[in-house]
Amino acid sequence: YFSPSLARFAVVVRPTRAAADSVKLALDRGARIQAIVAADSLRGEVRSGITETRRDVGVEFRKLLFEEMRPGQSLVFGPDRTKNFAVIHLIEIVPERQLSFQEAAPLMEEAVRTSVQDTALDTLIARLAGRFKVELHPELLMRVRLTDPTVDSL
Numbered sequence: 554y555f556s557p558s559l560a561r562f563a564v565v566v567r568p569t570r571a572a573a574d575s576v577k578l579a580l581d582r583g584a585r586i587q588a589i590v591a592a593d594s595l596r597g598e599v600r601s602g603i604t605e606t607r608r609d610v611g612v613e614f615r616k617l618l619f620e621e622m623r624p625g626q627s628l629v630f631g632p633d634r635t636k637n638f639a640v641i642h643l644i645e646i647v648p649e650r651q652l653s654f655q656e657a658a659p660l661m662e663e664a665v666r667t668s669v670q671d672t673a674l675d676t677l678i679a680r681l682a683g684r685f686k687v688e689l690h691p692e693l694l695m696r697v698r699l700t701d702p703t704v705d706s707l
Contacts, residue, residue, distance in 0.1 A: 554657040558608040559647040560618040563590055565640040566600040573629045573638035580627045586642045600637075603644065618643055 563586045567573040580586060586603070593601035608619050614630070622628065622643040631638030652660070678687060 554652045554660055555649045556652055556656075558619060558649045559605050560608070560615075561603070561605040561644045561647070562618060563587075563603045563640075563642045563644060564601060565589055565593065565642070566598065567638050567640065568636075570629070570631065570638050573631065573640050576640045577627045577629050580640070580642055586644065608649075614641060617641070619646065 565573075565576050565586075567576060576589060579589070590601055590603055606615065606618070608615070617628065618641075622641075624643050624645050627640055627642040629638055629640055633639065681687070
């Protein structure tokens with residue numbers, strides 16, 4: 554078992570392209586992203602902040618974070634739906650690593666538990682199939698919205 558790669562990054566939201574470009578310029582000249590985010594926080598700007606995402610989680614600009622940007626690099630995106638611009642600043646990439654046994658044990662237990670539950674479900678379906686009509690509708694599966702509530706989307 555391996556831990557997924559993590560990207561730790563900051564998002565700074567500005568109302569105009571010029572304001573976003575000035576934040577990027579300040580970062581390129583050595584300003585600390587933590588200070589910019591802290592100043593935004595003191596002003597009540599809740600859309601700016603520091604967060605992290607895993608390589609395997611669907612973030613809109615995941616490819617940029619993990620494949621194209623380098624730590625310390627900033628890019629300006631926008632405008633978004635609300636006509637704001639975002640400065641994305643990559644703080645660090647934590648590479649994947651092999652998990653120790655203590656870290657992997659709960660994952661292995663969950664995999665075994667899931668396998669046992671799948672077997673029990675298959676047994677139940679086989680038992681009830683004689684009395685009830687069982688149908689599969691994979692074409693309807695895409696209508697179900699599957700999201701991870703722990704991931705903030707921008």
